Amino acid sequence: MKIIGLIITIITGAFLVYAAIDFPAWSDPNSPASTYLSPYFIENSMKDTSVPNYVTSLLADYRGFDTMFETTVIFTAGLVCFILLRISGGKEPETSHYRHVLTGVTVTLKKGHKIPESEDFERIDDLWTPPDLIIKTSCRLMIPFIQLFGLYVIAHGHSSPGGGFQGGVILGASIILLAISHDLRTALEKMREKVVAILCPIGVSIYAGTGTLCLLLGVNFLDYSALASVLHVDPIAARSHGIFMVEIGVGIAVMTTMIWIYNNISSAGKYNQGL
């Protein structure tokens, strides 16, 4: 297999090298890619959509349709991980561990036994490490700022690098950080599985719904200029707002998918304990 792999690799590589001879040199401003379409986007983005970040206007408006499916890809990935891994019905683990908060004594219970509800005991993972005060505290401090920054990135995608994807990932990371620094159960308390699973399609639906709204208002799908009549602004500003609505949807979808995938993969679908 290795030799076959090597031969295939070398042949493919040689073929690609052969083809690359005809390519324009690197950073050539006169290459077709730089002269044919891209000037239109650069020169008209502000006029058409009043979004200074050309990547954003291109992403969410000119090629907004691609991006909608991109978001759908994310949603799909989350769903596939869920459907593959989630063990529903939650088989009870063989043993569960509880820790007496005051004394630090760990109690191991066999299947079927339960500990009476009380403030003194907390459930812990199989591989339990003593809580690190520094990590827990600093994470708890950082998470709000991370989330704030995520929101900023989403909101500011119009005029600086950023947007729904980046912001969504940051927001998702904040929850994942919580799961890592504390444990999965804590994170799940903050954001339950059902919430994640419902928010995710809702996020994508916001995107697709915005497009459908345009369609219902009598123009083509995703033609945000139609929103002008709803938002009472001029069509160009409407496009800008439309892009923003869409970015919010993307942000929600990406955030929840990140959490969803993490939850499923880290607990192998059992949702009882994470990494």
Place this chain on the structure above:
Amino acid sequence: METITSIKPLLAVLVSLLVTPMLVSSRNPNVREGWTFVAAIIKLAIVASMVPAILQGTEIVYTVAEVFPGVAIKFKVDAFGMLFALVSSSLWIVTTIYSIGYMRGLNEHSQTRYFCFFAIALSATVGVAFSANLFTLYLFYEMLSFATYPLVAHHQDREARSSGRKYLLYIVGASIGLVLPAMMICYNLTGTLEFSKQGIFTGTEPNATMLVLLLMLVLGFAKAGIMPFHSWLPAAMVAPTPVSALLHAVAVVKVGAFSVLRVLTGVFGIDLLARLNLGTVICYIAAFTVITASLIALSQDGLKRRLAFSTIGQLSYIVLGVALLSPKGMIGGMTHIAMHAFGKITLFFCAGAIFVATGKKNISEMVGIGRRMPITMVAFFIGSLSVIGLPPTGGFFSKWYLVQGTIQADQWPMLVVLLSSSLLNAAYFFPIVYKAFFCTPEEAMFENRIEEAPIWCVVPLVVTAAGSIALFFYPTLFLKLAELATR
């Protein structure tokens, strides 16, 4: 030639196909067989209603759908097709009666399936008869192949399985492997597949490809049993006897012969064959089959197997007659379809009746059977006369025309073949009859007590035997149709 457009041919084809849901859904066997009867009679009525028009020299045409440029699923009723349709649809009625007797007599399983596929097979047969082009013919030919498979394999045991395999291998293998590509090449060369007197190759220069195409088409229709594609036929004799009777003496094999004849007259055209001298090639192949099959038949002990080899030989008569390319020969070949059908079906019915009544399958076990089943054995005698070609049976006429055809075509070797084969036919049939009636009491294997098969079995074989004789006295209809077809 005048043509009329009418939906009748399509109806004639569909009537037995449409009756299958009724057959499946009827719980009561009497109701089921009633439906079969109704369909058979309607079918014969439709076919017969077209006869006057055909006799006046018109053709009835109906196009179902054009599937390729220049090729449609299209029906055309001409004299030759009518001849064949008439034979098969009239014999269906008789066979239905016989089937009821046979299947109930033996208490066979899966009778509903049997009657269904029987009906489908009949649809396909009439479809072949009324095809206007090679494509439609191929369509129904394949339909027939697959519809008869469950009939051949009716017993669902190991023997049936191996026979069914052989049957499919030969029939479907040849049609997909030879006919389909040949048909495609024809279409690619000429852009049409429509049967016509001049053939489809009018615009193309004759070349060696044609010989190959001819051989592919003639041998590819393996149902005609031309050697070396014949050995499915004896194998298929494991089927219940009515199946062997109608399908393997009448419908299936005749469909093969009919298709070969269509290829010779409709696709290539007599003129082209004569010009390229291709008829002789076919003649010799057919002649070889005639003699070889008759010789093999002599050595068979199983009655149905002997009949099967006889059929192989007789089929090649039909092909031989047309391949002579002389008008008389063609009339002989075409009428032989009808004459042989009546004769052979009688023989099969007799074989089945013997099996129902006594359980015997081998000729060596039938010594003295004439005393037990006199009616059956008389019918057998008449049937064998017809197949041999002796008066007073219809078979005489077809043989007569065939012989005249060889003289007309100056094919003396073929005359020798025909005559010697008739002798061989006599040699393998007469001993059976002789032993059945004229044996010493010591040899007789049966008590001297008349015990015929059930009435449902006996009536049909009497009817067909009578038909054979009637055709001697009133052969006009078939002769007229054959004459029209050769004109």
Place this chain on the structure above:
Amino acid sequence: MSQQYPAILVIVPLLSAFAISIAGWVNKRLCFPIIVTALSVVVYASIGLLLTVLEKGVVIYHLGGWPPPVGIAYYVDHLNGLVLVVVASVALLNVIAAKKSIEQEFPDKAAPFYTLYILMVTGLLGIVVTGDAFNLYVLLEIAALTGYGLLAMGEERAQLSSLNYLYMGTIGACFYLLGVGYLYIVTGSLNMMDIARLLPPLYQSKAVLAAFIICMVGVWLKMAFFPLHSWLPNAYTHATSAASSLIAPLVTKVMVYVMIRLILTIFTPEFAFATMALNNVVVWLAVIAIVMGAILALAERNLKKMLTFIIVAEVGYMVGGAWLGNRAGMTGAILHIVNDALMTLCVFLVVGNIVYKVKGYAFEDLQGLFRKMPFTMGAFVVGAMSIIGVPPTCGFFSKWYLILGALQAGHYGFVAALIFSSLVSVVLFFRIFEICYYEPFSDHHGHDHPPEPMDEAPLLMVVPLLIVAVILILVGLYTGDIVNHIIKFAIPEGLV
């Protein structure tokens, strides 16, 4: 409304996917009605779209209101109009037929399954309808990701097979993406029509050649064209029946569509067939694909796996037909997309029914099925006849065009391969029929056989199956109309 059909075609299933996903957490019983409604709308829209195309010619839809090449455009002509109808109807029929087995196999995960299902349909429809080379890639990935998920939810080996599919599929999609990148670097455009307009002066460029080959290899990987087929049999075999009866009929066929679209629209036949002398090589590869597919199928003792090898052979039909480089061959390939989708659906639905009742699909499990499940087996016979190529089932007619194209191109190897594969199919299917028909053998010659009770699959599974079987015959009878009114216009006039 009718001018919005192209958008509806994709949006309705997409939105309903989210609705189903949410409904799964709220009220599970809503999922099935939603998916059936959505797919019915899709079927309606696709038929409406096809009729519009037939009446008025090509339909172009600007997404976001941006005219191409700035924005993404949907481009519906006779070719994809036809394929859209097929994809939509296959998806609808299959979901109805699969309901029972989905409920049986994953009682608690039906909602995500339906969601993935309809997302996959969305992806496939999007691939077919789009006129943008990059948009096609995105949708390709949606169809692929959902496919991995659906296929992985099967028996024990399904995950490994699906992972292998994921590797191969990702390479395939990446190759396609790279090919689009090559086109982009030489033309600066992503719109298919625009690329086609810009390409002719560049036909001599090595980059265009490379783009073409890379795209082709990518697409071949995705459609399991020999020798890149190794992932397909296992992936399809071990999946659940509901998933495999969606994926097997559609994915390879849609990829063949993509290949034809690349040849006909983006690169134009002049380039694909004239500038490069690749035809012959590819057709010979197709010949090997057909022969190998047939032989490998012969070696199987397992119904579902046997069918997957037949798919490999069928892919060979279509690729070979398309690469014959003439009108008849291309007609055959396009027609075979339609026919093969339908007949594969038919046989896989049969497998679904058998699995539902018998819980197995090895040859030994099939004994006595003709008596037990007569309707299912009746449909199976029709499907098998179609795969063998017996008129009047539709499989014969596409085979006819393929053979005709091969004859016109003088490629007798391909003719021989087609005939060979038909003959092998006869053996393949009659071997199964024999098992279903004869076995278990009884000792007393079948007489007085105590009839086994009929044990047919539920009506909801049988009716769609019978509809498919009827469609197989109807499509065959109406081949003339399909070719004359639709496919004729799908092929550029330059191709003779």
Place this chain on the structure above:
Amino acid sequence: MSELIPTIIAKYNYWIYITLMMIGLYAMIAKNNLVKKIVGMNIFQTAIILYYVSIGVKKGATIPISTGGHGAAHEAVHAADYLNPLPHVLMLTAIVVGVATLGVALALCLRIYSRYNTLEEDEILAQIRKK
């Protein structure tokens, strides 16, 4: 020779991407461990991303965000001043797809691991064959 070296240097981005891509491809074909294959797959995808992004580069241009901010709607914009934004947009999609594929692949690996207790392909196949 004197022409060859400048050509090679002028197009070095392509050589890098091809090298990376081939590393990925080789890993996918030749590696036995399923996760290593996934790593190879990611390298493979990243190489394509690199290729696309490198198309977007223009000499003397800056990132494709209007320097004028929101108020600059009516100022003339020179396309030569900004990088080509299209490849970036496309690659955002490709990255997302890559992440999604990775997630699915890992999920599959997890399932496989929990069943066979190994991720070496030959060991898994041996286990399957044993059954």
